[in-house]
Amino acid sequence: MRNRVFLRRAGEGVVSRWTALGLMFMALTLVLTSFSLAPVASADPSETATTTPATSTTKAPPASTPESSTSESTATTTKAPATTTTAPASESPATTTKAPSASTSKSPASTTSVAPTTAKRSAAVTPRGLNPKIDVQITDVQVEGKNGQQITVGDSVTVKGTWDASKADPQSGDEFTIKFPAELKLGTNPAFVLEGDDGTAWGTCNLVAATNVMTCVLTDAVTDRPEEVFGDFEVFTKAVEYTTSETIDFEINEKVVPVDLPGEGGISDGRVIGEATKSGKLQDNKQSVRWTIDIPGADLAALDTAGNGSVTLSDTLSSNMKLCEDAVLNAKLLSGRPGDLKNVPGGVAVTQPGGAGAVGITITNGAPFEKGKLYRVEYTSCTTSGEVDLPGEDGLQAVYDNSVRIGGTTVSAPGVGQDWRPKTGPEKSGNLLHGERYKAAEWTITVPGSFIETSPGKVVTIADTLGGNHAVCEEGLGLKVWRADRLPGPDGSGPKRTDVTGEFDIVSTAAAGAKDMSVTITPKDAGKVDPKQYYYVTYRTCLTEDKVPDSGDVFTNTATVNGTPVKGSVKGPDFNGKKNGKINTDSREVAGEKQSAGTTMDWHVEIPGTRC
Incomplete structure (x- = not known):
């Protein structure tokens, strides 16, 4: 299989039975190809038959890969005098039997492709619904190839776990489900098979990106050897959301299960909240300045002794500025992670009693301030003259200053200059x-x-x-x-x-x-x-x-x-042709066949008529 979900050996402890069947099948093959039987054991009594169980591997593509679903079952190779079962990753689901090299027969070794009876059964069965007795555990969540490292948004993240239906009275159509947390996103929608060592299809699993759910359905093979119906898996996801929590919640068989995150916990977005800053930008009308104050949540939380998300700050404008009228003032509060700030409706009031002197900034967040967030206050001030302050004949510009007091710290904005002059000639x-x-x-x-x-x-x-x-x-x-x-x-x-x-x-x-x-x-x-x-x-x-x-x-x-x-x-215009393309994020039909999302591209080509 190539679905990037890796399964554990299932049914350990029953290998001897299959070894015996393998030896019997080998003997029958030799009888059919030669009337002389090859020895099946060493003459040396100290030699014993050993078995290395095959490893079944099912891989699920990482979140960034286009949809695909292919499978590879392992092959069982038996040799005498020592019997060894191995699993080359590239072989198809078949049992390959080779004649022992020590055979007295001159006939060549024979190779037959015979799938086990249970492996021939279709994995497509009618779901019966959730079997809550199937034990599913998430055992590890890690950045791909970097164990113990804190996860950052955008990382490929491996999720490892085990499933065990051996004590759940498994029946054909029984299901178990895993809903992945919002912080980890499944990519495309592959399907893969839960296989045993001998190629037995215990079940099929589907990963649905739209719902972020993995659903596995057991096949009718589970009733033959229920004590062997278990395994493990590894699914590749993509980290898509920031969190400060040390755990993330998986929903396993409709029950929420918190799972520890690696490193110091949390999922980083790679952004750092520094110290409080203030800046201003002269507006296009040249007679107003838009001010921006960025305040770490930790600073506001320290001032909010009541813990209700309310703080008042004192702001000072230079004498050539005053607050604009409400329609132009446009005071706003935004909060969130740096680069992802969201508006907080009604979150701030900016006032200047009498139209002069100190400016009051009252922040009403509606909830306690969060230390992992940045809070931004924006508002606009206008010239006290009510018009553009033109540079003097000596070339000196008008400069607008502003500073805000946050706790015991004064945060000042660099002066904003006004150097615009109107045109005087045509x-x-x-x-x-x-x-x-x-x-x-x-x-x-x-x-x-x-x-x-x-x-x-x-x-x-x-x-x-x-x-x-x-x-x-x-x-x-x-x-x-x-x-x-x-x-x-x-x-x-x-x-x-x-x-x-x-x-x-x-x-x-x-x-x-x-x-x-x-x-x-x-x-x-x-x-x-x-x-x-x-x-x-x-x-x-x-x-x-x-x-x-x-x-x-x-x-x-x-x-x-x-x-x-x-x-x-x-x-005249530049008539340059151009070409651009984009990967389609939904399925498309090409030559009558439906192609999966992420596997086709649309191209747009412009050819100037002057070149035709």
């Missing part, structure tokens, strides 16, 4: 339009409101020269003017562009097919120009060649905005 960018087979380009000129504010009459004049194989489209430029905030809002939304083309008078000299053009944009109401927003002028050009461009094609656009030069360019 910029240009562009892209080819995928939806039009890359045969048209869209160009965007960004004009800060402050630039328009300082321009004479608040008029914007754009002079443009197109390079490469593109020109003004037949339908014209399709020019539009948009307005948007310079940064996202305090809640992270935006900035959203608003079409304000109708707020401007636009005069253009662009003609279809032209490479040079000019556009004058004049606000209808100069008072509506907002110096703290950006204006975006967008327009289109079309490629003048029929072929689809590729990465070797570059299209340039050189312009001036009120005399300030701006340049932009786009190039």
Whole structure:
């Protein structure tokens, strides 16, 4: 068998009976092949017949292997004058008898494949249900090949045990079951045979990954020699869950049985909880900071003298910061192992009475703090100015500080700097339009409101020269003017562009097919120009060649905005083919045959049309 479940010799103490049968079978074979009988024992009275019982091995694949179920029974080889029964692992279930080398017959040795009667019986029987008298024991749980080492999530773990039905009045269809603990996961769904030394099929076992249960059903062979129906097994699993417990619970024949874990107990996830830390990140709106405080469960447990999972900490913000409004504050408590933190609903309240001074952080975990967990508090503070604190003319940045007191320790965050400055001059960018087979380009000129504010009459004049194989489209430029905030809002939304083309008078000299053009944009109401927003002028050009461009094609656009030069360019797309694949985690049908999960792959290939 190749199911990675290893069975103990069953029926020790009855080998002599089978040895005798083997000798009788050997003699009968020799009679049929030669009319002279070979001696069956040594003439030396000091020599005696010895028997080394065969070892039956059934292997179950490790958790990572695709589903398979193959079996190998051992062969029995008998020789005279000394009779020895051995089990080559690669032989099929058959009894092989060889004529003794000391035979006086000239006939060659004969080999017959005759399976024992009991081995011929089908292992497929109708289950009768659980026989609780079958004694099943888990004897050892270890990291594969590393006895005594603590298990870590991801390790291959061997589970060894014994089963004994000899005193359970075993009947065909009797079952015994093992539900593996959640911390150890069975892999695929193999089936294997519980075999005796002589190839007798005592039963069949199925490992079902979905339920994490091994179910074994005895065959009708058990009623022939019930005193021999026992063995041992070794199953390979994968460690999938962290635990601090020194034991894990197997459910054997519907009864929970705790089993010791190796090493110092527990299953490690390989992650370490260090000291408390605090950090901050400037948000995209440049006027708020998201703070994160990581606190070991042991630190909180030491402060929670009542043991009810409630602790209040004191936090200090720098004077240029205050707590944001509730919608932006977004205070959260998360807990769990590092890298696997889960939200604790309603687990923290962050307050700042009067909108200034010390900040109170009240943690309400809802249960005692666990030393093996990490607890994370998150919240957002905003600038006291209510807007972006711009760097000074000397280049000095605004810096935001924060520290928290945990017991007798002050934990400070590195200062968070703000170095963003708004654009003051125009910029240009562009892209080819995928939806039009890359045969048209869209160009965007960004004009800060402050630039328009300082321009004479608040008029914007754009002079443009197109390079490469593109020109003004037949339908014209399709020019539009948009307005948007310079940064996202305090809640992270935006900035959203608003079409304000109708707020401007636009005069253009662009003609279809032209490479040079000019556009004058004049606000209808100069008072509506907002110096703290950006204006975006967008327009289109079309490629003048029929072929689809590729990465070797570059299209340039050189312009001036009120005399300030701006340049932009786009190039054709990279038409590179790609290929990727993935192993299927469920069964698939291939050429009319169902293939097991983990044994097939799906491939996705993209071939550029330019290469066809």
